[in-house]
Amino acid sequence: MVGSVKQISREIAQMQQERQKAETADAHCHLDLISDPTILINAINFGVHTIITNGIDVATSKRALELSERKYIFPAIGIDPETAVKLDGKALDNEINQIMELARQNKDKIVAIGEIGLDYVKAKTDATKARQRMVFERMLDLAKELGLPVSVHSRESMDAVLEILEKRDMRKVHLHFFEGNVQQAKEAEKKGYMISIPPTESSKRKQVIKDVSIDRLMAESDCPVVGKTPVDVEFSIHMIADIKGIPFVKAAEMLTNNTKKFFEVERAKLGHIRG
Ligand SMILES: [Zn+2]
Structure with a gap:
């Protein structure tokens, strides 16, 4: 039987309250690609209070820095493998030098x-693969120099x-949009890397979530590329909560703490006050 309007609105209010109680964190997204500001405002209203927005080149990295003037938004900057395919020679050198400076x-x-x-879908030739590797290694060296984590x-x-990260002895590693198998996940777990779960289901991903400690997991929307908004981390959190057999609110709390701790968001906030 359908409840009365009063009853239904009471239920909705209760659901919203539950939702607001759960503070969430989005470990990886691209806010520069979102032009509608209400998406961000809604995400913050829904409790996404840690949002890590990533740059992929100089322009988007500058944008990530600008966006992080807002409360709850924290920037990661770098050159992604797609940019490493698009640019080469002087143009690529220039991009690398500017990112290092920025x-x-x-810091x-x-x-x-x-x-x-x-990204071996984007790099089809040996030359583009080598270029991606060169850029990746320069970015890892930069992270080491500044004592910062990497979002990979x-x-x-x-x-x-995994081989490059091992060779360079990287410690603070976030494997964004984890697509690996259980064996690779276990290897990453052993090294203390963080594995991040996007809002899409697959049986491989479910098995990884099952076999890896929740202490090593984070939730991400990868919006607007995969999710539409940072709120879509709720889908990842639900998936993790279901598989781990814990309530949504508990999973949200643990994953949020993992994200805040890994990215040291408190330190970055202080950086803002100083800067
Ligand atoms: Zn991304």
């Missing part, structure tokens, strides 16, 4: 070097990414 100038404000990594893309290149 990162050094803003108190940024929470990570990202988005960086390899690894589409169809997980083994190569």
